[in-house]
Amino acid sequence: MKKIIFGFLAIITSLILVGCVSNKTEDRIKKMNAIEVSRDMGNGTNLGNTMEAYGRVEHGIDADTEMYETAWGMPVTTKEMIKGMKEAGFDTIRIPVAWTNMMDYENDNYVINEKLLKRVSEIVNYALDADMYVIVNEHWSGGWWGMFGQPEQSTREKAMTMYTEMWKQISEHFKDYSYKLILESANEELGSRLNDEINEVKGTLTEDETYQVTNKINQKFVDTVRSTGGKNEDRFLLIAGYNTDIEKTIDDRFIMPTDKVEGKQLVSVHYYTPWTYAGDGESKTEWGTKEEYQEMNELFEKMTKFTKKGYGVVFGEFAAIPLKNGTLKGNTLEYIKNVFDNSDLYDFVPLLWDRSDFFDRKELKMKDEGIANLYSSRNVENESKLTIETIKDNARKALDKAVLDAPSGATGFEDKVMAYIMYNSKDYNVGYSNSKGNFYNPNDKTAGVVATDVEVSGAGEYTVSLDFSGVSGGFANSMTFMALGIYNGETNFPNYVIAIKEIKVNSEVVKVTAESYTVSDDKITTRVNIYNTWVTNIPDDARYVKPGLSKLARAVLIDGEKYAELRNVEITFEYIKK
Structure with missing residues (x-):
């Protein structure tokens, strides 16, 4: 009798640890391929600003998990909260995690505190019990990813050791969990952010090298998870794309990992296009022109490169983030619906980025009736009919x-041939004609920005400018990107070169610290980068004012970090026929 009782207790304990998912469901998912499981995952959400909230600076590495979980203003996650998300129409939940919150990695100790593993497990079980798919990743996590690009080889090796040891522990901990749990290799950090600054030292990887390291990290992820056995031997795995950017991920330099099982990999990208509308801030509050619909449709279709090869596609984050006062931006419902329609057409999985912006974690319901109706009507249960x-x-x-x-x-x-300044502020809250790549659109701007653009008629000297004194606060926050563009320049004046004559910031002439180069990404717009830290190697087809300047050319011509309050920019240039 005791053996029977103890055996029963063991079974109950096992169910508590790994969530309640029936054997029938497990067998069904096990037989699926990546496209089939994508359909089964439906539409989902993120538990944003919660387990990925970074609090180790304030709380150290051994505080109660609640201290980290609530560090960015979210409440403690409850079973009722997750159940409410399922009832609202979310069939998948992504749980971003900052595993280094409770890891002493600076001292070469890569052990994840058991308290954090246990707390993440509790939330995973809430979701499994609610019959949801669950995605767990390693998120930004304090920006340690920049170690991969550091000049010292020993630091790069330490980064890979740390990554491997981290995933050994996570994989081992979850190896017997339901197939409805999907592990994700990273967040947005695989790509150019491998060069993120560590202790004021920037990374030195070229773009080609960041692709190579990204592929290497993703391969290490697959090999590590598979080696731990259990259901990890054939669990579905989510592979983070390059910067989780569509255009960068469809680049042939991004290579999906090899795997010992077929049809069990999905690729993750994010969608916040145009950023001036979809991202944080109040720069663009309306969406829905014919061109904007077409832009979304074209970008989504590009990801069929992967579904055609049998990989699933997960849009791990997308949203039109509400205004700072909580008000939805114009056409948010239409934006989400078009994401849904693209996802239905191509068998993609769209996961809403939510920090209690859309689903109220205290009231346990959707805030907007229209969005609530959309999610409830488009859940897996209804679509399966x-x-x-x-x-x-x-x-x-x-x-x-x-x-x-x-x-x-x-x-x-x-x-027309138009010269203008492409711009995004450091916090992305202020922008001008930069949400759709090199396409010139003077209406694509933050309210209050005054632009002086000029029509180019051929060779000669021209001046363009941006004035930010009319935006909220009276200035833009430094810069994350700035370039001089000549729309239709390549079409009308092929092989012309741009010579920067003078740059003024806040009405004062600034020192230009490198030679400029002229380039075109789309063979339509001619461009000179003024401040573009993402470019680490000059394109082979770059053009120069004088021969022999290639070694002195850079994509960063001014010290953008100097201007925390950017009130105006003026660029004078000469357009030269070569």
């Missing part, structure tokens, strides 16, 4: 109708 063909047909019709019905946002400058 339709055939796959019907779902895709409905999606295609909805996408076509949305474009047809949308107003044109054409700028009226399609046939």
Whole structure:
């Protein structure tokens, strides 16, 4: 009798540890491939600003997990909260985690505090018990990822050791969990952010090298998880794309890892396009022109590069983040719906980035009725009543109708050659004509920005400027990107070169610290980078004012960090026929 009782208790304890998922469900998921599981994951959400909140600076590495969990203003996660998300129509939840919150890695101790593993497990179990798919990753985690790009080889090796040891522990801990748990290799840090500054030292990897290291990290992730056995031998794994950026991830330099099992990998990208609308801040509060619909549709379609090869695609984060006062931006519902329709058409998984912006974690319900109805009507239970063909047909019709019905946002400058300054502030709250790459659109700007753009008629000297004194606060916060663009320059004046004559910031002439180079990404707009820290190697097709300047050329010409309060910028340049 005692043996029977103890055996029963062991079974109950096991269910508590790994969540309640029936054997029938496990067998069903085990037989799926990546495309099939994507359909089963439906639409989802993120437990944003919670387990990835970074609090080790304030609390050390051995505080109660609640201290880290609530460090960025979110409440402690409860079972009722996760259940409410499921009832709202979310079928998948992504749990970003800052594992280094409770790891003494600076002293070469890579052991994750058991308290953190236990707390993440509790939340995972809440989701599994609510019949949700769950994604667990290693998030930004204080920015330690910059170790991979440091000049010293020993630091780079330490980064890989740390990453490997981290995933050995996480994988071992979760190896017997349901197949509904999906492990994700990283967040947005695989790519250019491998060169993030560590102790005031920037990384030195070229762009090609960041791709190589990204591929190496993702391969290490797959090999490490698979080696721990249990359900990890054939669990679905989510591979972080390069910067989780669509254009960067579809680049042939990004290579999916090899795997000993087929059809069990998905790739993750994020979608916040245009950033001036979708991201934080109040720079662009409306969306929905014909061109904006088409832009989203074109970008989503590009990710079919992976589904055609049998990989699932997860949009691990997307949103139109509300204004700072909590008000939804214009056409947020339409923006989300178009994401849904693209995802239905291509078998993608869209996961809303939410920090209690959309689902109120205290009231346990959606804040907006329209968005609530959309999620509840498009959950897996309701969509499973339709055939796959019907779902895709409905999606295609909805996408076509949305474009047809949308107003044109054409700028009226399609046939003109226009010189202008592309700009984004350091906090991305202020921008000008930069949300759609090199496409010139003077209406794409933060309220209050005054631009002086000029029409280019050929060789000669021109001056363009931006004035930020009219934006909220009276200035822009430094810069994360700035370039001089000549829209239709390549089309009308091929092989011309731009010579920067003078740059003024806050009405004062600033020192130019490097030679500029002229380039075109799309063979339409001619460009000179003024402040672009993402470019670490000059393109082979770059053009120069004088021969022999290539060794002196840079994508950063001024010290942008000097200008915490950026009130105006003026650039005078000469357009030269070569």
